[in-house]
Amino acid sequence: MQNNPIVEVNKNGLILNAKGFDPYKSFECGQCFRWQRQPDGSYTGVVSSRVLNVRSENQKILLKGTSLSEFQSFWAHYFDLYTNYDAIQKRLIHKAPWIKTAISSGNGIHVFHQDLWEIFISFIISSNNNISRISQIIESISQLFGEKLASSLPGQWFSFPKPASLKQLTEKDWRELNVGYRAPYLVSAVASWHLFYQEVNEILHLKGKDSTLTTSRSLQKIPGIGPKVASCIQLFGTPQRDVFPIDVWVRRAMMHFYNPSGKQSDLQLQKDALHLFGDDAGFAQQYLFFHARSYFTKH
DNA sequence: CCCCAGGTAGGGT
DNA sequence: ACCCTACATGGG
Numbered sequence: 001m002q003n004n005p006i007v008e009v010n011k012n013g014l015i016l017n018a019k020g021f022d023p024y025k026s027f028e029c030g031q032c033f034r035w036q037r038q039p040d041g042s043y044t045g046v047v048s049s050r051v052l053n054v055r056s057e058n059q060k061i062l063l064k065g066t067s068l069s070e071f072q073s074f075w076a077h078y079f080d081l082y083t084n085y086d087a088i089q090k091r092l093i094h095k096a097p098w099i100k101t102a103i104s105s106g107n108g109i110h111v112f113h114q115d116l117w118e119i120f121i122s123f124i125i126s127s128n129n130n131i132s133r134i135s136q137i138i139e140s141i142s143q144l145f146g147e148k149l150a151s152s153l154p155g156q157w158f159s160f161p162k163p164a165s166l167k168q169l170t171e172k173d174w175r176e177l178n179v180g181y182r183a184p185y186l187v188s189a190v191a192s193w194h195l196f197y198q199e200v201n202e203i204l205h206l207k208g209k210d211s212t213l214t215t216s217r218s219l220q221k222i223p224g225i226g227p228k229v230a231s232c233i234q235l236f237g238t239p240q241r242d243v244f245p246i247d248v249w250v251r252r253a254m255m256h257f258y259n260p261s262g263k264q265s266d267l268q269l270q271k272d273a274l275h276l277f278g279d280d281a282g283f284a285q286q287y288l289f290f291h292a293r294s295y296f297t298k299h
Numbered sequence: 300c301c302c303c304a305g306g307t308a309g310g311g312t
Numbered sequence: 313a314c315c316c317t318a319c320a321t322g323g324g
């Protein structure tokens with residue numbers, strides 16, 4: 001456990017000195033879809049019914065739209081500021097030295113503690129889709145079915161809609177939101193949310209040895225959720241970190257660093273990664289994803 | 300016109 | 313367990 005992040009309060013907002021936390025990389029590593037880059041380079045995001053602006057410069061982080069008490073009771077946990085990432089990185093490098101390159105490009109990424117319901121819906125939308133379109137769809141369902149939030153920050157901000165609000169959407173409604181063939185999946189996922197939520201709460205409460213596997217199986221009963229989406233929902237929406245979502249970018253990164261010659265199925269890659277990284281697999285995956293996206297798109 | 304994007308389902312072997 | 317293809321939509 002790390003020391004509490006050092007916070008100063010001034011009239012512009014909160015100044016956070018959290019060494020090892022890079023908010024911009026964290027916003028861009030694919031874990032969240034509602035942090036939007038502003039014209040001045042800062043990011044504004046909506047989390048539950050809160051709106052926050054984050055500016056990162058000169059090793060300092062300026063937070064606007066919150067208070068010291070809300071920071072301590074909510075945002076510090078949301079941004080995962082109590083986790084020791086130095087220790088995670090050391091463990092990962094010890095287990096697989098080849099991950100060093102990915103860690104140095106993704107250094108500063110934190111895995112946020114996000115709302116399970118929002119993650120559940122967002123990652124069903126994410127399948128075979130691209131990040132900017134996913135963000136657009138989530139923004140429009142928030143504007144249409146969420147609540148307009150009061151905020152001192154510029155712009156209009158809407159909460160992610162509650163389960164009851166999305167329950168009224170038909171397949172046709174979803175199609176009009178441009179989710180394409182995922183429309184029937186979303187209708188049935190919204191309908192089965194309550195049951196899944198009960199199951200996952202029991203699983204997380206029991207903390208059984210195979211709770212991660214049980215959660216994954218529970219998720220994959222829902223149409224539209226396969227191994228990749230299930231592991232994303234677990235990594236970003238639950239405390240489970242022993243998962244390894246494999247998408248096109250992570251597959252490229254694994255082929256490049258781990259298995260440069262020859263083919264391997266996703267299932268085998270996932271088994272290998274879980275065996276190699278164990279409880280830290282989710283963090284390894286985030287470094288690999290971030291690195292692959294910045295490296296392979298520019299070369 | 301093609302290929303691609305934080306994949307999955309359904310069919311076949 | 314693995315391979316194949318269809319699937320909406322928009323961007324390059």
